[in-house]
Amino acid sequence: DVLAxxxxxxxxxxxxxxxxxxxxSPLCRAAIRTGLPxxxxxxxxxxxxxxxxxMLNLVRRRLTRTHRGRRGRAGDPEWKARRKLLRxxxxxxxxxxERMWNPLMDQGPIGQALLVARDRSLPEHRHQQRQKRR
Structure with a gap:
């Protein structure tokens, strides 16, 4: 129908x-490319x-499985931050x-990869937050 x-x-x-x-949808895109080039x-x-x-959820699950050898659990920082990562x-x-950012940064490769995947400008924010606390 879409193509017709x-x-x-x-x-x-x-x-x-x-x-x-x-x-x-690839089907919609093909229909538009064909019918309205x-x-x-x-x-x-x-x-x-x-x-x-x-995609961010897929990355979070894959990183957890790779680094922890299991599915995410309620006590994992990346699991606790899953909803905030999407906001x-x-x-x-x-x-x-800060409650999302700091535990993920301290987590190492899992947390840092998630934060980079979320937004490349966030590492600068962590630095500013730490300076304020000193």
């Missing part, structure tokens, strides 16, 4: 389409964030951010 839709619309209408917002494909913010969060920095208070 562009073929069922008038050519003049199809030629006037400049942008198409889609989810990241001149259109620029854009992905909405929701689906980009959803994919990034899904925007501006939606976390400084105290919430």
């Amino acid at each position: 839709w562009p073929a069922d619309t008038p050519l003049t209408w199809r030629q006037g389409v400049r942008f198409v917002a889609i989810d990241m 001149q259109a620029t494909v854009v992905v909405d913010h929701f689906h980009v964030v959803q994919l990034a969060n899904k 925007n920095r501006e939606d976390l208070t400084d105290a919430e951010f």
Whole structure:
């Protein structure tokens, strides 16, 4: 159905389409590339964030399995921080951010890899937080 839709619309209408917002389905992308080759494909913010969060969870699970040889447990810092890792920095208070950040940084490769995967600018924040405490 997705592939047939562009073929069922008038050519003049199809030629006037400049942008198409889609989810990241390969089927939708193929249909747009075939039926509307001149259109620029854009992905909405929701689906980009959803994919990034899904990938971050996969990285967290893989790192835990690799470094601990087991699934995550409630006492693991990366397990405790799993929900906060998915939130925007501006939606976390400084105290919430520190409770997530510091245990993960102290955890070594698991925590540091997760924080880098989350946001490459965060290591500078840790340095600023430690200076404030001194």
